[in-house]
Amino acid sequence: MTENKPKPEVIPPTGIRFQLACLNDSYVVGRMAFLTKLSKLILPAGHWGGIDRSAGNQDPEQTSKPPLYLTFDDGPHPNTTPYLIELLEAAGVKGTFFLIGENVERYPDLVKQLHDAGHVIANHSYGHKFMPALKTSTIEREIVKMNDSVAAITEGAPTLFRPPYGLMDKRVAACLREQEMTAVYWGSASEDWLLPGADSVVRRVMRNMRPGLLIVLHEGALLKNQTVTAAKEIMFRSRDLGYQMQKVEVPA
Ligand SMILES: [Zn+2]
Numbered sequence: 707m708t709e710n711k712p713k714p715e716v717i718p719p720t721g722i723r724f725q726l727a728c729l730n731d732s733y734v735v736g737r738m739a740f741l742t743k744l745s746k747l748i749l750p751a752g753h754w755g756g757i758d759r760s761a762g763n764q765d766p767e768q769t770s771k772p773p774l775y776l777t778f779d780d781g782p783h784p785n786t787t788p789y790l791i792e793l794l795e796a797a798g799v800k801g802t803f804f805l806i807g808e809n810v811e812r813y814p815d816l817v818k819q820l821h822d823a824g825h826v827i828a829n830h831s832y833g834h835k836f837m838p839a840l841k842t843s844t845i846e847r848e849i850v851k852m853n854d855s856v857a858a859i860t861e862g863a864p865t866l867f868r869p870p871y872g873l874m875d876k877r878v879a880a881c882l883r884e885q886e887m888t889a890v891y892w893g894s895a896s897e898d899w900l901l902p903g904a905d906s907v908v909r910r911v912m913r914n915m916r917p918g919l920l921i922v923l924h925e926g927a928l929l930k931n932q933t934v935t936a937a938k939e940i941m942f943r944s945r946d947l948g949y950q951m952q953k954v955e956v957p958a
Pocket residue numbers: 779780830834870871
């Protein structure tokens with residue numbers, strides 16, 4: 707018997723630490739479910755995931771697998787984007803990246819790489835501000851300036867928009883209509899921005915697993931290990947359950 711066993715990286719599925727982690731997950735999952743329900747009532751119309759059977763997505767022979775949508779917010783960032791591109795490439799999965807305009811201008815090469823790899827580049831505003839607090843003219847600038855920053859690199863502007871902090875108002879909705887864009891919200895937010903660790907993120911997302919789930923993970927300087935590890939694990943586990951990752955594509 708060796709005395710110096712390496713510390714396990716993953717919490718074993720027994721013991722008090724695991725029980726406490728699960729309890730905390732239940733609290734977070736419950737809180738997010740409540741906030742999502744409330745948000746669906748008060749936010750302007752938009753895409754919440756699920757399977758849109760009215761848009762010609764019926765599958766009478768049920769040959770296709772139920773979809774899931776893997777989305778990443780706040781990029782691009784050199785600590786996450788290149789690793790996610792590599793991971794998704796290896797898994798044959800296309801993701802949807804809600805980028806911040808300021809980061810697009812800072813890291814244009816990463817935007818080009820995302821575009822060339824066939825991922826969807828979407829709008830998460832130019833400066834990641836809390837939209838309802840902005841003047842209408844600033845709201846327009848936040849959306850249009852971000853689109854312009856992408857168009858300068860990929861020659862195509864995003865058509866999907868996810869509001870920073872998940873909140874927007876009627877003025878933002880009007881601006882999106884004018885730009886022929888669609889709001890995309892979320893189905894499962896794991897509070898990964900609080901850095902709970904990849905294990906927690908995976909457990910929280912898997913507890914929400916259902917056809918058409920819109921999964922949100924975050925990019926950023928501190929998120930490399932957590933986001934890349936969680937994305938990998940979620941892809942493998944959901945594939946084992948018979949799901950198929952797809953790009954977010956919403957008809958205008
Ligand atoms: Zn964000």
